[in-house]
Amino acid sequence: MRYSGFRVIKEALTGHKGWGPAWRDAAPKPHYDFVIIGGGGHGLATAHYLAKVYGKANIAVVEKGWIGGGNVGRNTTIIRSNYLLDGNEPFYEHSMKLWEGLEQDLNYNAMVSQRGIMNLIHTDAQRDAFRRRGNAMILNGADAELLSAADVKREAPFLNFDNARFPIKGALVQRRGGSVRHDAVAWGYARAADSRGVDIIQNCEVTGFRIEQGKVLGVETSRGYIGAGKIGCAVAGSSGRVMAMAGMRLPIESHVLQAFVSEGLKPVLPGVITFGAGHFYVSQSDKGGLVFGGDLDGYNSYAQRGNLPVVEDVCEGGMALMPMIGRVRLLRMWGGVMDMSMDGSPIIDQTPVDGLYFNGGWCYGGFKATPASGYAFAHLLATDKPHDTAKAYRLDRFRTGRMIDERGAGPQPNLH
Amino acid sequence: MIINHPLLGPRDSQEFTYLGDASLMHRPDRQGENAGEAFYEYQYQRDNPAGLHRELWYHEQGDRSWLVVTRDTTTHEITDVKLARDVARSEGRST
Numbered sequence A: 001m002r003y004s005g006f007r008v009i010k011e012a013l014t015g016h017k018g019w020g021p022a023w024r025d026a027a028p029k030p031h032y033d034f035v036i037i038g039g040g041g042h043g044l045a046t047a048h049y050l051a052k053v054y055g056k057a058n059i060a061v062v063e064k065g066w067i068g069g070g071n072v073g074r075n076t077t078i079i080r081s082n083y084l085l086d087g088n089e090p091f092y093e094h095s096m097k098l099w100e101g102l103e104q105d106l107n108y109n110a111m112v113s114q115r116g117i118m119n120l121i122h123t124d125a126q127r128d129a130f131r132r133r134g135n136a137m138i139l140n141g142a143d144a145e146l147l148s149a150a151d152v153k154r155e156a157p158f159l160n161f162d163n164a165r166f167p168i169k170g171a172l173v174q175r176r177g178g179s180v181r182h183d184a185v186a187w188g189y190a191r192a193a194d195s196r197g198v199d200i201i202q203n204c205e206v207t208g209f210r211i212e213q214g215k216v217l218g219v220e221t222s223r224g225y226i227g228a229g230k231i232g233c234a235v236a237g238s239s240g241r242v243m244a245m246a247g248m249r250l251p252i253e254s255h256v257l258q259a260f261v262s263e264g265l266k267p268v269l270p271g272v273i274t275f276g277a278g279h280f281y282v283s284q285s286d287k288g289g290l291v292f293g294g295d296l297d298g299y300n301s302y303a304q305r306g307n308l309p310v311v312e313d314v315c316e317g318g319m320a321l322m323p324m325i326g327r328v329r330l331l332r333m334w335g336g337v338m339d340m341s342m343d344g345s346p347i348i349d350q351t352p353v354d355g356l357y358f359n360g361g362w363c364y365g366g367f368k369a370t371p372a373s374g375y376a377f378a379h380l381l382a383t384d385k386p387h388d389t390a391k392a393y394r395l396d397r398f399r400t401g402r403m404i405d406e407r408g409a410g411p412q413p414n415l416h
Numbered sequence B: 001m002i003i004n005h006p007l008l009g010p011r012d013s014q015e016f017t018y019l020g021d022a023s024l025m026h027r028p029d030r031q032g033e034n035a036g037e038a039f040y041e042y043q044y045q046r047d048n049p050a051g052l053h054r055e056l057w058y059h060e061q062g063d064r065s066w067l068v069v070t071r072d073t074t075t076h077e078i079t080d081v082k083l084a085r086d087v088a089r090s091e092g093r094s095t
Helices: A005-013 A041-052 A089-100 A102-106 A124-139 A149-155 A182-195 A239-244 A308-321 A323-327 A370-383 B035-044 B084-090
Strands: A031-037 A059-062 A117-121 A145-148 A170-174 A199-201 A206-212 A215-221 A224-233 A252-264 A272-275 A280-284 A289-300 A330-341 A347-350 A356-360 B002-005 B009-012 B017-021 B052-058 B066-072 B078-083
Touching: A031 A041, A031 A215, A041 A059, A041 A182, A041 A370, A059 A182, A059 A224, A089 A102, A089 A124, A089 A370, A102 A182, A117 A124, A117 A149, A124 A145, A124 A170, A145 A149, A149 A170, A182 A199, A182 A370, A224 A239, A224 A370, A239 A252, A239 A356, A252 A308, A272 A308, A280 A308, A289 A308, A289 A330, A289 B017, A289 B052, A308 A323, A347 A370, A356 A370, B002 B066, B002 B078, B066 B084, B078 B084
Parallel strands: A031 A059, A031 A224, A059 A199, A117 A272, A224 A356
Antiparallel strands: A117 A170, A145 A170, A206 A215, A215 A224, A252 A289, A252 A330, A272 A280, A280 A289, A347 A356, B002 B009, B017 B052, B052 B066, B066 B078
């Protein structure tokens, strides 16, 4: 069923009796050509592009809980393509372009809102670095703008401009950045994939792989064995757990990252703002809550909850940046488990096991990458060749020395 | 999180910095056979278990000792804390 304004009017006049479920509750078949493990944003996007762009059929997405219940439902909903390095920027810019056409592509309102992202500058060295980054963005076809302190004051007068320790000296702005309704991304991709015949199988946990002579034949699940021609694993956060079942170690540690949302306020923030001196970033949701976050807790964790010292650190960052939020009450806070890779960049590649493909290591940049990640992973699954924008995201790049270390922090996952 | 330091007693984990998996104590022999591959495994590959994890913590704002902490990564419960020095000695790494 296509959604449209006409449809809304028609349903309104006929008692809303015509709306059906957005996707079928599929039961597993014995064999699929493609099985995607992980019904999050990336897995569902992969299934969608595999069916739509690459014309494949007989596809299943298996999800241990309910779709969109993992990191696509636990992030801070920001989209941007403001990276420096050649391996990253074309990929994230591809993602941004897909975001811009997403709602038409999916026939689903994902509330893509390009309200801009502003990275604040606090030192001269930081201005140099951001100017360089902005130039790299423009060279790769993205948009970037360097603002002076006076420009920032005009656009965001509520920031603390009297901070002697961390004076605001300007900002790097990407106007096309913004935020998206995160759950709607999972739901929109699920609905679009389902409409092309993809089976979305929920409450179906993968418990093992059937591998014979170096080739994967299928997955053991809590709902029985499912045979597969090719298997794509898109379970960032749990990659270590799932790939261990295939006998693989990864250049990844799992870490917990916290996020927060305040009570609803009238509109106070124009877009996304990031603090350049501490680690704090904030935007305002359409419901009015301030959505913000900061650093990782810093130690390996598979627990979807964090510790209090990071809460204090994030709130200190917020108060240093915009003292006006001091009286705002926190409504909710939660933790998500991140695949932190050894260079801070993701992996989309074949594995040493024939027929098994891996998508993970998204660190805390997975949400904005959802469309391009699904597109590139679908390309890899369909053609056995990496997509042009994801050529650098190889699994063996740590062996060959081709790291994509945006932060320059070295092989220390909790610092990326 | 409270880390029960073997010499100093219970200390707030904020006094420590975290390095990672305790296997990082076992740096390969740089002149050994296949040293490149061994260093790749050592430096980049991780077991990353969901469950008990042996890991290195440094008491930066305390006595500057390195600890080997055994912690459950699904619950954050700490079940064992040893001085890394003692662990290294018991594994024949130093005198």
